[in-house]
Amino acid sequence: MSDTSKSHGLHLGLICVLALAYFVLPAYHSGNLASVMVIAIYAMGYNLLFGYTGLLSLGHALFFSAGLYGLGLMMHLADWTPLPAFAAGLIAALVVSAVIGFLILRTTGVAFMIVTLMFAQAGYLTILYFGKYTRGDEGFALQQASRQIAGYDLTDPGVRYYCALVLFSVTLLGLAYIIRAPFGRTLVAIRENEERARMLGYNVTAIKLKAVIVSGVVSGASGATYALLFGYAGATFATVQYSIFPLLWVLVGGAGTTVGPFVGALFMFYLIDYASGKTEAYLLVVGVTLVLVTLFLPHGIVGTIRTRFLRWLP
């Protein structure tokens, strides 16, 4: 069996396992899994830029929030139905990532990190500034009655789970395709040696801009999905904390692997959930665990498995 076939098998197998998991897991865990799939979409979007292109952004919360508010404001203020509002979320993320990408790609390295952080902070303050519409830090709830598509109630546990699964699957397979396509190969080439890629004739800046846009739109899709399925939009999601989270999920799961972001998000969710149930000092437990993971699994969980055991892992 070729590596490509094995990769397809892994992705489809994961989707099948998740599809079946709803039937066997208790309600609490299936609800958690829906949430994890949504944030894993965010992590996968981040991974495209960080794991495959080598650009470490500290401002992805801006793209997540663009999708979140793109959908949320249209539903909250203009009474749009979910599908057009979801499209608005994607368009908002597209526009924001294109404009921000155009500006931030003039920097590299540490400057890139700082500039992305500053833009995200500017986005956060913009949300607060327009508090009349966004309700600032408080945010707003999307009413249950409005969160329906073609008669399906998105607040129903089953509908919500499979809606999250569909979007997760589309993102996973789509990004897996992109990574194997010439565009994805070029991203890896830029990550490994940007000067060589440029010398070979690639328009590195244009390709990186495309990567920022794809990454931003996927992150925005995650934000829009969160608002739609969980009924809330607020400025907290635009804070620096929510820019650090995807970095953490990707590092723990495995940067530059297709399923690493999902594994990282799942691991982090249950680490916090389990530890907080055992001790009030759970943040200490989480911190120590992350230090240990970093020390002993420097490539992340999936990345280390790939390095040591399964070289074919995508």
Next chain:
Amino acid sequence: MSKLIKPTPTLTRRTLLGTAAAAAATPLLGRYAQAQSSEPIRIGFQVHRTGIGASYGRWYDRTTTAAVKRINDMGGINGRPVEIVAEDDGTDPKRGAEVVEKFATQHNCDIGFGTLFSHVVYGSAPRAGELKLPYFVVSEGHHVASGALNRWTMQPAITDVKSQVQAMAPFVADNLGKKVTMIYPDFAFGHDHRDYFSEAIEKQGGEVVAKIAIPPSETSFTKYFPKIPRDTEVIYHVMIGPAVLTFVKEMGEFFGPSKPEIFGFLDSLEAVDINSPGLEFLEGTYFWEGHPRYAQADQSSHDKMYREAVGVDENGASVSDPKDVATYSHMFGCWETLNIVKRGMEAADYKSTADRSKLIEAIEEMSDMPLSDDHPQGAKRFNGKTHQTFGHQYISKVDSGKLVLAHTSSIEDTLYEDEVDYTTQSF
């Protein structure tokens, strides 16, 4: 999606056999039901143990523990003991929603309770509504009464910011001055103060002569003070977070001894000792208090009992550590909410989670709640339509390093027109 499929009842040989078997097992079922009825009432306590709300969370935790002990000492609720299932939400709206889900689907809690910060309430309430989990917040946000949430969410024991601010205007206009400059944080909480107070002071014949919004990331305030108009008679301030100490110190340096009247909300200084270095400038200024921090000369027996039960001394600090100042203006909400839940469950003859909607309806029926051991902060008037309570507000003056009660507003001062009728929403 097998969980969504509901079986269609048809009379077959198998169902008849099943019915017979069920009938034979009825005595067992009865015994189980009895066992179940002695199960504790499980109250999911959504607590801010970490994050920006941690100082509040610590005292909410202590108050809740004391309230539950008192309820259990009195025989529990409907003969069942009360058990608290506490989960930290990190003062984060996403984690808040997950905690609510955990209460409903993993811990099988009867209700969720205890949330303070408004953004966590907004993030969690939709899930509570979807899971049909009665969700009692202790937040003072206007979110419940505004109609933005759902029928499963209530705020029965603490007044909201709109009524608090509105009730301050008559005192400010009559005693301090009519030309007010407002200084507030540039986010939703500050905007609520700006909007509600501006409207209320105009009704009293006063006016807001300047509105100075401070960005949330600000650490120095010197540049804002020159914006205060010279004809200002009263400065109305509400600052949140650690920067409040710098704010007060710099305001003192700016005005010196010739300061205008100053009125603030104690939210700024919850869990902060009023005698902290740098706060000397507050001497002679006025504060809103939800519940007087210092035991007053005419302290009620109810406040005395409540203070002792929670472990708060006469200066509003922990009896075991005088430096550990309580969030006294807010935490009574936990005590009173649990007593309201107790009364609601007793009125609804609450037996299991199947009776959750009966509990909501029973509380919606409530109205006046007199000053008592159940309500040590003061009398309340609950509005079942808006799911929001109304009650007395307190204004204290800083006198010799203590907050001395100067005025108590009437409940009528806090009332405003209904903005929603949750009772028209179906469960």
